[in-house]
Amino acid sequence: MSDRILRLPHGELHLPVFLPDATLGVVRAVDALDVEQVGTQGLVMNVFHLMQKPGSSTIHALGNLHAMAGWNRPIITDSGGFQAYSLIRQNPRAGRISDQGIRFKPEGAEREFQLSPEKSVQLQMSYGADVVICLDDCTHVEDPPEEQRLSVDRTIKWARRCKDEFTRQLRQRKRSVVEERPLLFAVVQGGGHLDLRRECAEALLEIGFDGYGYGGWPLDGAGHLLEEMLRFTRSVIPAEFPMHALGVGQPENVLACFRMGYEIFDSALPTRDARVGRLYVWATDPGSGPVMFENKWWSYLYIDDDKHIKSNNPISPGCDCLTCTRYSIGYLRHLHKCGDMLFFRLATIHNLRFMVQLMQALRASRDAVDTPSNDVLTAV
């Protein structure tokens, strides 16, 4: 079986991999053991949120991200570029982005925060992240060309500063510590412009990173995946580098991105969908044979639908998760309708299990066409 593996300080990531978003240091509604038992390999956390809540000194006092969250497998930390961008896009008075970095004061916050490329890297490393992501200057596809230009220039400059800070931090580490170093990923911006995407990707490759991410909002106004842009960007980055489709988590979109060569995914969608009662269902039990991705291979189950009131079936036939092996759709619907918190946990466990199974199925589908080889991705 061919296996593409990312070796990290806290373990390996077998690619492709989906990492649930534990933005604030927790996958909402579930505990670390739930996440682990479902087969999740790693989590994505976010410095933008964590530096505010609970704050860096508290995180350090609690033994850093892994100890704090009771999670001893890999953690990728996001730089905060996207979140700052989203915040400021929604409310221009909430912050400002300049060449120096980002200053922001979220509503309700006591003080102003600031993030620079250097600071983002310092924080991520000090928190004990396994993969550090460069601070990027995010845009929306529909933003004007001038802004895309500016975003690309800034993202490249910031990436260089992140790399410098990253190597500086590594050098300062004591030699006696024989732990594996974290990886550093850069993010390719460029909005909807092929030339800018290429320019950004090539400049980042020149600087040299362990992996790359597709940056910017990955969907168009109608919610469709920006396939052309994603495919093109992946094609510019050599195949030996893993690529992270940041924020892509809808199963269909994950499949599409995987086929383009993306192997790392993170999103709040599967867990959020779970919380609002939108559950993922396999058309056929993935444990009973290879998944045929050609047809309608999965569907949504809306737990509130009246037709489920007396359903004694599990959410997804054959699913081996705690929720499906133990509880019926009818009971889960009841839990949701009466607002019991248990629903959030059970639903989240199921959707996360679905994503793990999806990754296994994607890996199997690759094995069916690839020549067997062991391919361990090495650091630059």
Place this chain on the structure above:
RNA sequence: GCGAGAGUGCCCGAGUGGAUCAAGGGAGCUGCCUGUAACACAGCCGCGCUUCGGCGCACGUAGGUUCGAAUCCUACCUCUCGCA
């Protein structure tokens, strides 16, 4: 039993004679949700008809006054507080 007060849509609650549909919350329902969302946002939200323009019935119940009543009057029912 006596005295005082109160009964408004699923819940809370404004409204004390008149303009269009009983204000406004909450709950509920629909939609939205992809590197922030148990949030926020948008729509619906008394009942019955409808040729989709409307029509009829609803403010504890039943009568009454009035051109017109959730609003005023009478009786009854129910609840709350106080006194026995």
